[in-house]
Amino acid sequence: MARLKLEHVTKRYEDVTAVDDMNLDIEDGEFVCLVGPSGCGKSTTMETIAGLTIPTEGKVFIGDRDVTNLPPKDRGIAMVFQNIALFPHMDVYDNISFGLRLRDYPKEEIDRRVERAADIVQLEGMLERMPDEMSGGQRQRVAIARAIVREPDVFLMDEPLANLDAKLRVHMRTELQRLHKELDTTIIYVTHDQAEAMTMSDRIAVLDTGELQQIDPPLVCYNEPTNLFVAGFIGSPSMNFLNGTVGTDAIETPNFSIEFDPARVDGLAPGDDVTVGVRPEDVYPESVADDVAHPTAAIQARSDVLEPMGDEIFAYLLLGDGETSMSQEAATDDQLLMSIEPDSDLREEEAVSVVLDRRKIHLFDDATGDAIAHGIVDVTGEGSTGTRAESDD
Structure with a gap:
C-alpha cells in the first residue's frame, strides 16, 4: 500500500x-x-x-x-x-x-x-x-x-x-x-x-x-x-436547472417564485442572477406537501412524458406555456423532471401542482457556475440557509 x-x-x-x-x-x-x-x-x-x-x-x-x-x-x-x-x-x-x-x-x-x-x-x-x-x-x-x-x-x-x-x-x-x-x-x-x-x-x-x-x-x-458542472454530472437523471433573479424576498424564475431572504447568504443581493438547481427526487406532488418540511408555494405544470423505472416513475413536466417535449434534452426554464412513487395515478397530459423541497434547493452563481448555497428555507425563520461554500445541514 x-x-x-x-x-x-x-x-x-x-x-x-x-x-x-x-x-x-x-x-x-x-x-x-x-x-x-x-x-x-x-x-x-x-x-x-x-x-x-x-x-x-x-x-x-x-x-x-x-x-x-x-x-x-x-x-x-x-x-x-x-x-x-x-x-x-x-x-x-x-x-x-x-x-x-x-x-x-x-x-x-x-x-x-x-x-x-x-x-x-x-x-x-x-x-x-x-x-x-x-x-x-x-x-x-x-x-x-x-x-x-x-x-x-x-x-x-x-x-x-x-x-x-x-x-x-x-x-x-x-x-x-x-x-x-x-x-x-x-x-x-x-x-x-x-x-x-x-x-x-x-x-x-x-x-x-x-x-x-x-x-x-x-x-x-x-x-x-461545488459548481454547476458537478451538479449536472453527478446524479442520474440530472439535476433540474432554472434561471433565476434574486428579489428582495424571493427568487424569481420565468414561471414561479421561491420565497427567499437574500440577506441570509453572504455576498448575495437583490438583482443578482443565479441558477436554481433541484434534483428530481426533491420535487413533490402538492398532495404530499404536508410531508415536506419546507415546501415552496404550489407550482402549476402539465405532465408530458412518464418513464416507469420499476421502483419509481420519472415524470417530465411542462411549466407555463412550455410546448417542447422534455424527453429530447435536459430540463430548461419551461421544463421540470420529478421522481414519483411507482403506484402514482398521474397520467400523461394531466395538469399537476408540485412543490419543491426548499431544504434541497441549490443556488449557483450565474456568471461563474460556483455553488452559492445548498438548501434554502423561507423568510419566516423556520430554518437557515447555506452560505457560499457552506451547507445548511
Missing part, C-alpha cells in the same frame, strides 16, 4: 492541454474514482500515474518516492484495463503468473501468489481452464488476479467493467468492493459511469476539460456539488 500524490501535474499535447495543474492527494488504502465525460483528462491522469505518459509539468509521488520519470515497472503499480487482453493460448494459471515468470520468481513463490490471488477473486478450480472456456466476468477476474500477484503499492483500473453487460457490471462492482476490503490497498479507478463511482469509491474526483472540479466522498459530491 502507498499514498499517491500529484503536485501541479500538467500534460500538454501541442496546443491541447489534457490535464491542467492537477493536484491530488490520495491516502494509503483509499479507493478513489476519477470520473468525468469523454475527453475530460481522466485517462491521461491515470497514464501519468502509471508512467505511460510523462507530465509536461509537475511531479508524481507514490509513497515517499518521486516517480515522475521512472518507467512503469519501477513504480510499484499494477494496471487492469478495459480490454482484458488475456493470452488465448495460456491457461488461467499461466496468464496470472506470466509477469512473475518474466521476473524469474521462484516456483514456490509463484504458486503461493497465484493460489492467494485465485482465492481472493474466487477462481478456485479454474486454474487449468483456457480463456475461451470462461465467461466475461471470469476472464475479468483473471485479469484482476494477474494484477494482484504483483503485490503492488497502487492498483490502477481503467474502465475495467466497460465491456461487460449491465447485470455482470453490477455483480463485478460488488466483487471489486470485496477485493478492496480484502487487500486493503490503494485503488485508483477511472470510469465515466457515475453509478460505479458512487457505489464503490471512498472519494470521487470529478474532472472536466482537464481540470479537477471536486474531490469528496460520493454523497458530498451529490448533496453539495
